[in-house]
Amino acid sequence: MRTPIFLLISLLIAAAVFGAAIAAGNDYIFFAGYVVMQYVVLATAWNILGGYCGYVNFGTAAFFALGAYSTVAIYKYTTNNDTFPIPIPVLMLIGGVVSGIVGFGMGYLTLRLRGAFFAIATLALAVVLETLVVNWEYVGGSRGAYILRPETVPIVGNYVRYLFLIMLLLAVAALTVARLIEHSRLGYGLATIRDDELAAEASGVPTLRLKLIATTISGALMGMAGAPFPYYISYLQPDSTFGFDYAVNSIAMALIGGTTNWIGPLIGAVVLGTLQQIATVTISSAVNLLIVGLLLVFFVIVAPNGILGLVHKYLRRKPDDFVGRRRIGIDAPEAAPQSVPGTAPGPSL
Amino acid sequence: MIFSFDLIINAIVSGILIGGFYAAVTCGVSLAFGILDIVNIAHPAFIILGSYVAYIANVDLGLDPVVTAIIMLPAFYALGVAIYQIYYVSFERRGQESLRGLAFFFGLLFITEVTLVLTFGVDYRYVNASYIGPTWHLGDVDMPLRLFVPCVISLALIAVLQLLLTRTFIGRAIMAVAQDQLALRLMAVDPIRIKRIAFGISIATASLAGAFLIIIQPVEPSVGREYIGRVFAICVLGGMGSLPGTIIAAILIGIVESFTSTFYGPSWAPAVSFGFLLLTLAVRPAGLLGR
Amino acid sequence: MSDLLAVDNLGKRFGGFVALEDISLSIAAGERLGLIGPNGSGKSTLVNCICGTLRNERGSVRFAGQAIDRLAAHQRTHLGLARSFQLPRPFVSLTLLDNIRIPLLYTVEARGTRHSAQSVVARSEQLLSEVGLQDKAHKLPRDLTQVEMRKLELARAMAAEPKLLIADESMAGLTHSEVEDILTLLVRLNEQGVSIILIEHIMRAVMSFSRRLVVLVSGRKIADGEPNEVMRDPEVERAYLGQ
Numbered sequence: 001m002r003t004p005i006f007l008l009i010s011l012l013i014a015a016a017v018f019g020a021a022i023a024a025g026n027d028y029i030f031f032a033g034y035v036v037m038q039y040v041v042l043a044t045a046w047n048i049l050g051g052y053c054g055y056v057n058f059g060t061a062a063f064f065a066l067g068a069y070s071t072v073a074i075y076k077y078t079t080n081n082d083t084f085p086i087p088i089p090v091l092m093l094i095g096g097v098v099s100g101i102v103g104f105g106m107g108y109l110t111l112r113l114r115g116a117f118f119a120i121a122t123l124a125l126a127v128v129l130e131t132l133v134v135n136w137e138y139v140g141g142s143r144g145a146y147i148l149r150p151e152t153v154p155i156v157g158n159y160v161r162y163l164f165l166i167m168l169l170l171a172v173a174a175l176t177v178a179r180l181i182e183h184s185r186l187g188y189g190l191a192t193i194r195d196d197e198l199a200a201e202a203s204g205v206p207t208l209r210l211k212l213i214a215t216t217i218s219g220a221l222m223g224m225a226g227a228p229f230p231y232y233i234s235y236l237q238p239d240s241t242f243g244f245d246y247a248v249n250s251i252a253m254a255l256i257g258g259t260t261n262w263i264g265p266l267i268g269a270v271v272l273g274t275l276q277q278i279a280t281v282t283i284s285s286a287v288n289l290l291i292v293g294l295l296l297v298f299f300v301i302v303a304p305n306g307i308l309g310l311v312h313k314y315l316r317r318k319p320d321d322f323v324g325r326r327r328i329g330i331d332a333p334e335a336a337p338q339s340v341p342g343t344a345p346g347p348s349l
Numbered sequence: 350m351i352f353s354f355d356l357i358i359n360a361i362v363s364g365i366l367i368g369g370f371y372a373a374v375t376c377g378v379s380l381a382f383g384i385l386d387i388v389n390i391a392h393p394a395f396i397i398l399g400s401y402v403a404y405i406a407n408v409d410l411g412l413d414p415v416v417t418a419i420i421m422l423p424a425f426y427a428l429g430v431a432i433y434q435i436y437y438v439s440f441e442r443r444g445q446e447s448l449r450g451l452a453f454f455f456g457l458l459f460i461t462e463v464t465l466v467l468t469f470g471v472d473y474r475y476v477n478a479s480y481i482g483p484t485w486h487l488g489d490v491d492m493p494l495r496l497f498v499p500c501v502i503s504l505a506l507i508a509v510l511q512l513l514l515t516r517t518f519i520g521r522a523i524m525a526v527a528q529d530q531l532a533l534r535l536m537a538v539d540p541i542r543i544k545r546i547a548f549g550i551s552i553a554t555a556s557l558a559g560a561f562l563i564i565i566q567p568v569e570p571s572v573g574r575e576y577i578g579r580v581f582a583i584c585v586l587g588g589m590g591s592l593p594g595t596i597i598a599a600i601l602i603g604i605v606e607s608f609t610s611t612f613y614g615p616s617w618a619p620a621v622s623f624g625f626l627l628l629t630l631a632v633r634p635a636g637l638l639g640r
Numbered sequence: 641m642s643d644l645l646a647v648d649n650l651g652k653r654f655g656g657f658v659a660l661e662d663i664s665l666s667i668a669a670g671e672r673l674g675l676i677g678p679n680g681s682g683k684s685t686l687v688n689c690i691c692g693t694l695r696n697e698r699g700s701v702r703f704a705g706q707a708i709d710r711l712a713a714h715q716r717t718h719l720g721l722a723r724s725f726q727l728p729r730p731f732v733s734l735t736l737l738d739n740i741r742i743p744l745l746y747t748v749e750a751r752g753t754r755h756s757a758q759s760v761v762a763r764s765e766q767l768l769s770e771v772g773l774q775d776k777a778h779k780l781p782r783d784l785t786q787v788e789m790r791k792l793e794l795a796r797a798m799a800a801e802p803k804l805l806i807a808d809e810s811m812a813g814l815t816h817s818e819v820e821d822i823l824t825l826l827v828r829l830n831e832q833g834v835s836i837i838l839i840e841h842i843m844r845a846v847m848s849f850s851r852r853l854v855v856l857v858s859g860r861k862i863a864d865g866e867p868n869e870v871m872r873d874p875e876v877e878r879a880y881l882g883q
Contacts, residue, residue, distance in 0.1 A: 056451045058390075109631040115447050116388040117585075117630055123390060124578030128623040135616055142616075185745050192731045192742055198693060199729035201713035202722070204747030204800060208712070244574070248459045251452055259448075260733070290463040297456035300449040301439045 003180055010172045018165060030164040034232055036273035037167040038225050042246060043253035043265035044174040045221035049214045050251070051259030052187060054194030055115050059106075059122030061246040062129045063219045066102055067095030067226025068241055072139045075147055075230065088166055092227040099223020100216045107215035111208060130242040144237035147230040163232050167225075174221050178262040181217070190214055222250075245289060249273075252296040258308025267307055355489035360611040361604055362490055368603025369500030370561050372596045374576060375583040376507055377554040382581070383590025384527050385544050385551075387436065388451055391458035392580060393573035395552055398461055399425065399559020400568040401469065407476040414476050415502060418560035422553045429552025432457070433545045458573075465570035473567035481564060499561035504596070506557055510550070511592045523547045527590075575619050582626035642705060644669045644835050645690070645721075645804055651698030652685055652859075659685045660859045663699070667804065667837065672830050674850030674867065675839045678879065682859040683839050684726055687806050691723045692716045704803065717743070718750045722802035726809045726839075728789035730781035736792060737777040740764040743800035764799070770825060771795045787814055794822065804835040811842055819845050847871075855879070 001009075021029045042060055049055050057063075071091045078085050086094075106125060110118045134142045149159055156162040181187045189210045192200035200207050230236045249272070257268025272292065279288050303310055374396060381389045402421055403414035412420075440450035480494040514520035522543045525533055530540040562568060583602055587594035602625060606618045643666040652660040660682045667673055677683050688694040690701055692713035701709050708716050722743075731739050741764050744755065755763065768774045771791040776783065784792065790810050797805055807826065811819050823845055830836050840846045846853070846867075853867040857879045863870045870876055 050448065054448050056448060058455060106627075109627050113630060116382075116451070119388065119451055120390065120577075120581045121627060121630065124581070124623040124626055127574060127578050128620045131617060131620045135614075188734070188738065188742060189746060191733055195731040195733055196729045198713075199725065199731065199796075200742070201693070202691065202717060202725070203743040203796060204714045204717040204750060205742065206712070206714045206746075244459060244462070248455065251455065255449070255452055286463055286467050290460065290467065293456050293459040293463060297453060297460065300453050300456070301435065304439075304443075304445060304449055 003176065006179060007172070007176050010175060014168050014172050018168060021164070022161075027158065027160060030158070030160045032274075032277040034160070034164045034167050035277060036270060037164065037171045038229075039249055039253060039269040039273040040171040040266055041167070041174045041225040042222055042250040043257070043269040044171075044178050044262065045218045045225070046250040047254040047259055047262075047265045048178055048181060048221070049211075049218040051254055051264065052181065052194065053190040053211060053214045055111070055211060055215070056119040056251075057122045057215075057218065058119055058247050058251075059125040060222055060250040061242050061244065062122070062126040063099045063103060063222035064226035064229070064246050065126075065129060065133070065238075065241045066099040067092070067223035068229040068236060069133055069139055070095045070098045070223070071227045071230045072145045072147070072236055076138060076145070088163075088228050088231065092166075092170065092224045095227030096220040096224040099226070100220030103219020104212060104216045106219075107212045111211045111215065126242050126247070130238050133238045133242075140236070142238060144235055145230065146235050147233075149231045149234060160232075163228055166228055170224060174225075175262055175266060177217065177221070178265075181214075182261055186210065186213065248289065248292055248296065249276075252292050252299075254306075256295060256299045256306050258306030260305070260308070264306055264308045271307070356611060358490055360607045362492065363496060364604030364607030365600055366492075366496035366500045366603070367565075367607060368600030369503045369596075370496070370558075370565060371579065371583055371603055372599035373499070373503035373506055373554065373558045373561055375580045375587070375595050375599055376510060376592060377551040377558065378580045378584045379587065379590050379592060379595045380510075380523075380551040380554075381548055382584055383588075384523060385547055386527060387433075387446075387544075387548060389454050389548075389551070390451070390577060390581075391454040391461065392551075392555060393576040394458040394461035395425070395428070395555035396559045396562060396576065397465065397568060397570060397573040399556045400563040400572075401465060401474070401559075402556070403560040403563050404474045404476055404568070407478075413478055414560040414564055415498075415557070418557045421556045425556040426549040426553040429549035430545050432552065433548035436548075437541060437544070462570045462573065469570070471569050471571070473569050474563070475567040476563050478564065495564050499564055502557070503561060506554065507592050507596060510554070513550075514592070519543070519546060578619070578626060579622040582622040582629070586625060586629050643667060643702075644671075644704060646702040647686075647690065647699070648702070649699035650686070650689060650696050650701065652682075652689055652694065652696050658859055660689065660696075663856075663859075663861050665854060665861065665864070667835055669803070669835055670830065670833055671835045672827075672849060672851045673835075673837045674846040674853045675837055675856065676841075676843075676846055676853065677856035680858075681856040683856055684808060685859075686856065687723060687808055687837075687839065690716075691721060691806065714746070717747050717800055717802075720801075720803035721806075722797040722800040722804070723806040724790075724793040724797045724808055724810050728786075728793040730784075730789060730792055730796075732781050735778050735780060736768060736773060736784075737761070737764050739781065739792060739796055740767050740799045743796060747800040767795045767799050770798070772821070787818060790814070791822075794825070798829065802834060804837070805829065806837045806839070808839045809841065811840055811845055823849055 021033060042064065046057060046060055049057055074086055074091060074094065106121060107118070110121045133139060139145055151159060153159055153162045156165060181190070189200070189205045192203065192205050193207050193210060197207050229241075253268035253272050254265040255268070256272060257266065258264030272295070276288055276292070279291070299306060305312070378389065378392050381387045381392065399418060399421070403417045406412040406417040407414055436450060436453065440446045440453060480498045483494050485492040485494065485497070514524055522533060522538050523546070526540050526543045526547070533540050533543065562572070579602065583595060583598045586601070587596075587598035602622055605625070606621045609621050610618050645665075645667040647663055647665040650660055650663040663686060675683055675686075685694065689696040692708070692711060692715070696709060700707055703716065703719055703721055706719065708719065731742065734742070741760055744760050744763060748755070765774060765777060768777050771794060773788060773791055773795065776788070781789065781792065794807065794810050797807070811822055814822065819842060826836055826838065826849065838846060838849055850867050852865065853863070853870040854861060855863040855870060855876050862879065863873045863876050
């Protein structure tokens with residue numbers, strides 16, 4: 001399937017989802033659906049680096065929070081100076097650029113080394129950014145920040161509906177980017193890095209550059225997912241924004257769904273995200289997270305290839321046949337990292 | 350800003366004392382990550398577990414935290430052995446340690462933390478012991494016993510570990526396991542058994558480190574996160590797997606953090622170790638005392 | 641005519657252990673060189689220094705008239721230096737065809753020759769059939785035997801269309817006729833103008849293939865010349881009999 005057709009079908013599905021949610025006539029659906037879509041974006045973004053390239057990022061919360069706090073900083077500036085508020089899509093682009101740059105910088109410093117160092121650095125990044133935010137009074141410091149959101153927006157009406165629609169579209173964009181990468185020369189290059197970096201270099205793959213591209217795209221998407229969050233939550237606190245929930249959820253969703261292609265994180269995020277939204281109503285959020293943690297450990301031990309892997313096993317078919325991973329070069333366009341904000345091509349090394 | 354002399358001396362002394370404690374926190378990681386190449390990011394969570402064990406024994410039985418930690422060494426050792434067994438069978442043997450193995454430890458970290466939250470809540474807990482209140486005054490220098498006692502026992506712990514690694518057969522086998530598994534097999538030593546023992550020892554140190562932690566400061570389940578960046582920064586800075594290097598790096602980080610807290614405020618301290626970590630990785634990945 | 645590869649006073653240490661000392665070696669375009677030496681003599685370290693997997697501390701490596709010491713491994717591959725690994729390192733999640741396609745996409749295209757998608761596939765299939773793996777083009781490397789893995793390794797190195805190919809023990813464990821097959825392949829490649837360094841323990845293969853023989857012992861080059869003469873060299877005899 002060519003990318004424009006894929007995009008068109010995805011948009012039709014998104015429109016159907018949105019229409020069905022309106023028809024259901026319950027605004028809680030938008031409220032919960034926003035979180036599920038947000039996780040689709042986060043898990044997909046995580047998987048671009050983790051699943052395709054084999055580099056573990058524990059800093060989902062950090063990149064997400066970078067997007068969220070970019071929004072808070074801009075919001076404070078616009079309200080303090082009585083300027084026109086910046087629309088959310090623009091905020092998302094800014095959040096994406098900020099996160100993408102931080103991702104690139106972190107990658108540049110640590111991606112030359114073994115993957116473990118990158119993982120550890122991302123783990124520490126969340127702690128440090130939290131320290132910075134806690135000490136940054138302008139965005140509310142440890143007390144947190146309040147965001148006043150309008151009641152309605154033109155055309156869509158209810159503001160939560162609007163936020164949901166935006167996140168739904170971002171999810172479509174993220175999945176399209178992921179799928180595009182997967183079927184491109186870049187995707188194959190990333191796969192060789194995951195399989196064997198030495199052999200990849202020997203075959204002429206510029207591993208550092210590809211890793212940096214993946215880290216930047218992945219970080220940028222996480223930042224874009226975080227940018228509308230202050231408007232969704234109204235009161236943003238460092239504690240919850242930098243919580244481990246984002247990291248554990250994005251990793252668990254990708255690994256439980258299956259990491260080798262774009263469908264895995266989508267399945268993982270929809271299944272796990274929806275279950276969590278239902279469960280938070282009935283049980284406490286801590287129990288909820290405990291279940292996610294246990295599921296993660298259970299899956300990596302028992303079903304390392306996730307739900308997709310189980311399906312393949314059941315169908316007794318090769319993983320690549322099932323999702324129809326085609327040959328590169330035949331109709332797959334080059335991955336176009338410049339279509340994602342915040343992406344800078346790596347240095348030529 | 351005027352830095353008075355005794356402020357500086359006190360910052361150095363408390364930095365050294367804290368550094369001694371950091372060495373105990375890190376030595377388990379130096380063993381697991383530095384020597385065995387197991388990226389156990391859950392180590393800080395086991396330390397917090399050690400803190401809570403010490404807390405329960407202290408509140409319910411009035412036991413001294415250090416005594417509890419020593420009694421609990423075999424239990425933590427067994428926990429380590431069990432975790433390594435799962436890790437080996439599920440990831441190391443399948444060659445999946447880099448992605449799924451990391452996710453496994455991340456899951457363990459998370460499960461431990463959330464379980465502690467569910468059991469004890471998010472309130473800070475602390476222990477009582479005779480040495481927690483008093484402070485020795487040596488001239489202008491303050492020497493709080495709650496820092497001094499953990500530091501001394503911590504250095505003793507590392508000395509014992511170092512002796513174990515260099516003077517015993519098992520210890521030498523552990524040092525060899527990273528370099529030459531074939532030679533070990535030729536000597537009829539099972540490398541997996543050696544790694545299991547070593548990882549058990551690594552987790553056992555968390556029992557003591559946890560007791561020290563709750564002696565030094567009140568503990569709640571998420572305190573462990575601050576230590577992730579710190580322990581790995583120290584481990585890398587110390588040259589990955591060298592215990593003397595770990596002590597030097599730990600004291601260095603302790604002093605720098607102590608200065609940061611004294612002159613810029615304690616809320617900035619967690620950023621210090623991360624800065625060091627990034628700097629070390631970028632400039633000199635082999636650490637200060639690279640092997 | 642200038643040398644294709646010129647290694648000059650190369651030195652490499654691991655901690656206190658001297659792996660390579662003062663190695664000088666030059667290879668002309670189109671040459672067939674055998675590189676032998678006992679285990680641990682530094683053959684693989686030399687290959688790694690030439691190909692960029694390791695960085696040499698002393699000396700220099702020049703390729704096609706350009707200093708390549710500071711270049712990353714993939715840049716050296718782009719310049720025309722290809723290698724096979726001693727222990728095969730296939731891309732385990734890619735089919736054989738895709739394994740071969742990686743160097744075509746990342747090395748051959750980087751040189752500016754852009755093939756159409758169909759010709760990339762055709763070229764990959766051709767390379768696979770040259771090593772006799774055409775029937776397994778859509779299998780994954782885990783379905784291969786050790787011998788087939790070695791053939792895949794060689795085909796992937798050839799796919800980079802190198803000026804110099806370094807074959808690091810690509811024949812260990814192969815039967816007599818399989819060794820012959822690979823030798824024929826290498827000779828044919830050489831006749832197309834590719835220089836080849838063959839690192840091998842099977843002396844029969846080395847002697848029949850090489851026009852020149854270099855012997856490494858304990859990180860030093862002890863002989864370099866016409867193969868039969870080199871083998872009569874008392875120092876070489878001592879090194880080999882002394883094992």
